[in-house]
Amino acid sequence: MNRDRSTPPSHLRRDDADAGSPSGPTAGAGGGRVPLAPGVPEISTQLYVILTGLVEDRVGLHYGPADRPVFAAKVWARAVDAGFESLMDYYYYLRYDDPEGAELDALTEALVVNETYLLREPAGLQAAVDEVVALGRPARIWCGACSTGEEPLTLAMLLADRGALDDVHIVASDVSDWALARARSGRLGPRSARRALPPALQRWVVRDERGERVEPALVRAIDWRRVNLIEGEAVRALAQGGPFDVVVLRNVLIYFSDDTTRQVLANVSATMTPGGMLVVGASESLLRLGTDLRLEQRNGAFYYRKGDP
């Protein structure tokens, strides 16, 4: 038996249908042990520093002092679900016994779990579709950090509605294998369709005995990839099939430090055509970062455009 890579302290199999709970009479509230009291659990400064340092080193997500309660709640939930009663034990596991990064992926997923649903912030997606339709030629769209896929699926629906889906290659990526598996299944969660779809798009959602799902043809029209945005090589490799005319990267840059955001944007920009469009979240501004992207607005949607060479 390999003494360094032996059995984990508990049972770390990812199972979305399972949930744990904080418990155990020996546990003390606060820094390292499972909290007993209801409410958002706490985390000591020391543990916060080393855990957030590990997450930033490995995944690029940045957490400042103000993020501590949210980080604590999410990391506790994940650690307890994974069978740990101490965050120190969990940290050691992540650091020394997770060579494939499976648990780190699960934690990342819990940290960045970002609500996504069909037709979310539609103005930006509509602008992306208008852009590629106006090109009048085959085009490429990359939808980064797509989570469980509602965003690229919405893009595909909008393109199909305009009769342009066959001319557009959509690449959708996320860092989480679990999220991608869910996306590839086409299954919609109970809240995926919280925003009422216009009748023209409703035809793409079908109901069966297990709930709602998107038409398989639409799911197959998307090229799903696993990509960590801070890995420059992996990002640039996405453009091997040609540069992207539009990149949709919404509600993910907020998790990065400014330095990491600049690095991510440089890599993303390298995958785009000159004059290509970058759509970010409604609350995300890139102006302070001093990139080569310029802000534009059309029909109430704000987006950035890469300069011509």
Place this chain on the structure above:
Amino acid sequence: MSTPPARDGALTAAELDRLEALGEAAIPELVDALDTPKWVLRRRVVRLLGDLGDHAVRPLCDVLRHRRDDEGRIAAAVDALALAVRDDDRPVVALTESDDPAVVADGVMVLGRARSAGAVPALVGLVRHADDNVALAAIEALGRVGSRAAIDPLVETVQSGNFFRAFPAIDVLGRTRDPRAVPPLVDLLDQAPYALEAIRSLGRTGDRGAVRPLVTRLQSASASLTRVIAAALADLERAYAERFGEGEPVRAEVRAAATDALVLRVGRALHGADEVEAAAVARLLGAFGRPSAEPYLLSLIDQGSAASEAAAAALEGVQREHQHSLRQAVAQGGSERRRVLLPHLTASRDAIEAVSSCLTDLEPEVRALACDVLARIGDPSVVPRLFDLLRDPSVRVSQAATAAIQSLGSDQTEQLTLEALGSSSVRLRRAALRIAGYFGYRSAFPAVAEAAALPDPRLRDGAIQALPFLDHPDGRRVLLERAEAADAHDRASAIRALGHVRRDPRVVEVLRRAVADPDAWVRYYAAQALARQAPADAADSLAPLLQDAAPQVRLGAIDALAMVQGDVAFQLLAGIARSADPESRRAALVGIGLSRRPAARELLLEAMRVDDPATRLVAASALTGHDEPGSVEALVEATRDPEPTVATAALAVLGGMRSLVATSALVDLLRQRPDDPRVLDALARWSPGRGQGLLVALEKADDDLAPLLTGALARMRRPEAEEVLVRALSLDNVAARKAAATVLAERASPEAHAAVMAAATADPSEEVRQICALALGRR
């Protein structure tokens, strides 16, 4: 003497490097270079002269007196002087005696920017200077120095009708936070040119006496003026809480003046308010405490306004007496409203139905919050409903439901747990295992023991972790068997659980064998369990693990040694405390700190100087309880650490120390950083030593420091701290007596009242008597 640098861009960075190396000898050349045209170079010249401190002061004063032919040079000389003045500001004070008003104004500006407390008497005199520019500079300088010694001339200036001088004087008066500033500012509320500035300034006083006049002014205010008054009242409450420990007396004053008509007027002012103004208006509506404010506050919440948290807190204030409508708002609201309002619901059984309606909300965060609130309400009748949420798709909700069940108990919980233990849902069974373990249900033993042998590893783990806590004689036997299981998961799980059973030689024997187990996590948990069982030779058993191939085992052994303590453990930890591996070093430092041994301190102090910020953080935190001068000195140094978490930790540790040395160090820090709330928080932690230390500091405190020290005592909100304040009224130092009287006048206790009454007539200082009389007049 070397040749002066040439002009017109000929001065170079290299030339400045040379001058920097020369030190004081470079002063004449640097002074000559003050008019160098390149801004970047001129800025560096200013910095270099500033760094030379008092040595550069006289030559720079000479520039201001005799070389006034170039505005750029004059401005640079003022900048450099403001940086250079340290211990001796006499040459600058001498500038203020010049016949040339421009020279006087420059000198005053320097004294203000250098915050020269010793120059206050000179500045006070200059407030009445014939030249407006000098008077203005003096008023602004007093504002920067923050002195309360200038009240009389400032009041006189405000009342002078001199528009040019009155505005800055109004601003500075508010910053003094002196109760004597309030009446003249109130007089300005109806004087059109000054009203806005007076409102803002009254907000800055943090004085309760300013509340009524501001609220009264609301009755005839336009929407925009209403927003300004709301912001001023919010500032006032914040400043009051800083000085006296709580803001409630300010809110009570507002509440006493509230009417529904006022609510209507203030509520309408939300239209057109920006985010900060909306939050201030919401706070004011909350302070009114009238149900008529609810629709305005709910509308802010429903709009997802940035001020929604302030609105929710305000709604809590409004509905302290009217929880019914708040509960209704929760029950009928959307997810966003529920998310914001749930934490503000009073823990009352009347709220159960409203909160329970949130258990089916679409948002997991709302469902989890609802579980938390139900736990806080403490009514066990909701337990069956919480059991339904153990299967929730969200981990956070399921965990919140479990925690709530554990918190509430109930006579149905055991039966419901037993039923859940037989469920086919893995998730539900896992939660039930945790609940069974938490309550130690003996009746659950058969189901738990059965689960410990199930194929699903998560259920086996949950069952094994529950076994030590079940009140059943066979629990330990099952654990000892599982500790020898073929499956490494099970062994690790059982060894971890054995750490929680009562001390037992059989367990220790198993754990001793487990430290040599082929599985790393078995060894890891064996180390921790051995430390908990604490046999006499635990440290010897753990020592080999310090060389383990698996890093987590080495670290687990270090953590375990920290628990064991004793000479052997300490020696082992001391050996690792200088390890090149930061993880090992940090783990050892924690244990070393816990030992409280003198030898530990040196290792911790050494670790506070390393490059790795996480190690510095751990070392600073580990100095908790090492209340000796050397530690205090190192912690004070650490409060200037470039890594904010280290600085904050150092302040927190200092705050927990009780010695006079620690208190004195914190007082010094407060003097240097009067605006750093962390320093005040640290100082405001009561201990007998802290009280005595603050009294000693008050003996010599000036008008700026004394209110900060009495503010720290007020924030402790303890009778012992109030006793210190009463004793401060007997000190020789007038500044301390003024500050203590100001705080005591706000206290409701008979002792405080008696002390202020006595001081109002018997204190030798007219200023103190005035402050006391003013306060008594308000009661």
